[in-house]
Structures are given as C-alpha cells and as structure tokens.
Amino acid sequence: MVxxxxxxCSLENFQTAVEICNLLKxxxxxxDDIVQQIVDFAKLKEQFDYCKAKQEKYVAKEREYKxxxxxxxxxxxxxxxxxxxxxxxxxxxxxxxxxMFSKLLDEQSSNLNKQLAKFEQDRQKIEDExxxxxxxxxxxxxxxxxxNQKDIQAQIENERKNLELERENHRKNLQIEKLEFEKxxxxxxxxxxxxxxxxxxxxxEELLVLxxxxxxxxxxxxxxxxxxxxxxxxxxxxxxxxYPEGCFxxxxxxxxxxxxxxAPALPADIEKIxxxxxxxxxKAKK
Numbered sequence: 001m002v003x004x005x006x007x008x009c010s011l012e013n014f015q016t017a018v019e020i021c022n023l024l025k026x027x028x029x030x031x032d033d034i035v036q037q038i039v040d041f042a043k044l045k046e047q048f049d050y051c052k053a054k055q056e057k058y059v060a061k062e063r064e065y066k067x068x069x070x071x072x073x074x075x076x077x078x079x080x081x082x083x084x085x086x087x088x089x090x091x092x093x094x095x096x097x098x099x100m101f102s103k104l105l106d107e108q109s110s111n112l113n114k115q116l117a118k119f120e121q122d123r124q125k126i127e128d129e130x131x132x133x134x135x136x137x138x139x140x141x142x143x144x145x146x147x148n149q150k151d152i153q154a155q156i157e158n159e160r161k162n163l164e165l166e167r168e169n170h171r172k173n174l175q176i177e178k179l180e181f182e183k184x185x186x187x188x189x190x191x192x193x194x195x196x197x198x199x200x201x202x203x204x205e206e207l208l209v210l211x212x213x214x215x216x217x218x219x220x221x222x223x224x225x226x227x228x229x230x231x232x233x234x235x236x237x238x239x240x241x242x243y244p245e246g247c248f249x250x251x252x253x254x255x256x257x258x259x260x261x262x263a264p265a266l267p268a269d270i271e272k273i274x275x276x277x278x279x280x281x282x283k284a285k286k
Contacts, residue, residue: 118179
C-alpha cells in the first residue's frame with residue numbers, strides 16, 4: 001500500500017493517495033511495531049506534498065503559458081486588424097490614383113484636341129485672308145493688263161509675290177508653334193505619367209510590406225495555436241495510461257482481478273524516479 005501510495009502521488013492521483021493514507025492510518029495500529037516503523041506517515045506526507053507542489057507548479061506554469069499565448073494572440077489579432085485596415089486603405093489609394101490619373105489624361109487629351117482645333121481654325125482663317133488678298137491682287141493684275149499699265153502690273157505682281165512669301169512664312173510659324181505646343185504637351189504628359197508611376201510603385205511596395213506583415217502575424221498565430229494544441233495534447237496524454245512492455249498494467253490487472261476503470265499514466269520521469277534511493281531503505285532503489 002505504501003508503494004501504491006507513492007505511485008498515486010507520482011501519477012498525480014492525489015485523491016486516491018489520500019484515501020490510501022487514511023486507510024493506512026486505520027489499519028497500521030493493528031499490525032506489529034515493525035510494520036508501524038516501516039509506514040512513516042511523515043515521509044508519506046513529505047512525498048505527497050512534494051508531488052502536489054510539483055503538480056501545482058506545473059499547472060501554474062502551463063496556465064501562465066496559456067495566458068501569455070492568449071495575450072499574444074489578442075495582440076496579434078489586433079495587429080492583423082490594423083494591418084488589414086492599412087492594406088484596404090492602400091488598395092483604395094491605388095484605385096483612387098488610377099481614377100485620378102485617368103481623369104487627368106482625359107482632361108489633357110481634351111485640352112490638346114481643343115488647342116489643335118484652335119490652331120486649325122487660326123490657320124484656316126489666315127489662309128482665307130491671304131486667299132482673298134491674293135485674289136484681289138489677281139484682279140488688279142488683270143485690270144492693269146487690260147489698261148496696258150505695265151509698270152503698275154509689274155508692281156502688283158511684285159506685291160503678289162511678297163504676299164505669297166508672307167503667307168508661306170505664316171504657315172511655317174504656325175506649324176512651328178503647333179509642333180512646340182505638341183512637344184510641351186507630350187513632356188507634360190510624360191511627367192504626369194512618371195509621377196503616377198512613382199506613386200503607384202510606392203503604394204505597391206507599401207502593400208507588399210503590409211501583406212508580408214500580415215503573413216508574419218498569421219504565422220505567429222498558427223505557431224501559438226500549434227503550441228497550445230501541443231500542450232493540451234500532452235496534458236491529455238498525461239491523463240491516459242501509458243505503460244511500457246512488460247509492466248503489470250491495467251490490462252493485466254483486469255485479466256486477473258477484474259475491471260479497474262480508467263488507469264492513470266506513469267509520470268514522464270518514471271525512470272528517474274525509479275533510479276532514486278528508496279525513502280524507506282536507503283541502500284536500495286525504488
């Protein structure tokens with residue numbers, strides 16, 4: 001019974017150990033002095049208190065671990081929410097940038113078309129003016145020919161040539177002005193595109209960083225969940241009987257003595273315990 005008591009204490013089956021101790025206290029007085037000397041209740045209490053304190057320390061430590069993991073998971077959950085919100089805001093910024101850039105391109109395209117239309121109107125207006133002036137000169141030349149006014153005819157023809165040269169210069173200047181305008185518009189568009197590209201690259205980089213941080217937090221959460229699951233599995237295993245081959249376990253007990261119910265597991269450090277000196281006979285092991 002003493003060995004049974006020690007086993008129950010080692011297996012953290014304290015209620016049964018208390019029952020065994022109470023039973024010993026009832027029956028030991030009926031035995032001789034040798035038995036009473038063997039059953040040292042002070043040492044039994046010391047063994048009980050040691051195992052109880054060890055079990056409470058283990059439970060407290062596991063409870064602390066679980067609370068720390070729970071707190072860490074809460075912080076991770078809050079961090080994931082913040083990162084997800086930042087991710088949504090960044091994605092929204094990217095979409096807004098695309099919309100703004102599209103509107104800006106439409107405005108620039110509209111302005112370009114309006115300005116080109118104005119260039120064409122101005123060109124046509126000047127062309128019409130020069131056409132009228134040249135037609136007038138042609139009529140003056142014909143009239144001079146009819147009147148045989150050769151000097152006046154030569155003067156008008158010279159004026160007509162100057163007018164044609166002036167018209168050609170206007171054409172060239174207007175074309176140069178148009179090309180310069182198109183060049184400036186192209187440069188302005190390229191600048192806007194570069195700015196948009198830089199903003200988009202920056203936002204995409206921010207988005208990648210946020211996604212990486214979210215994945216890291218999710219990884220930590222999975223690791224914590226795995227660790228919690230491992231602790232619970234170990235605790236569950238500790239409640240189940242695990243007997244190495246050759247031990248007189250619950251199956252053997254059931255075969256020879258009958259049903260025993262759920263059997264507790266041996267402690268994880270059973271080999272260490274068995275190698276310790278016997279508390280009753282110092283020269284022997286347990």
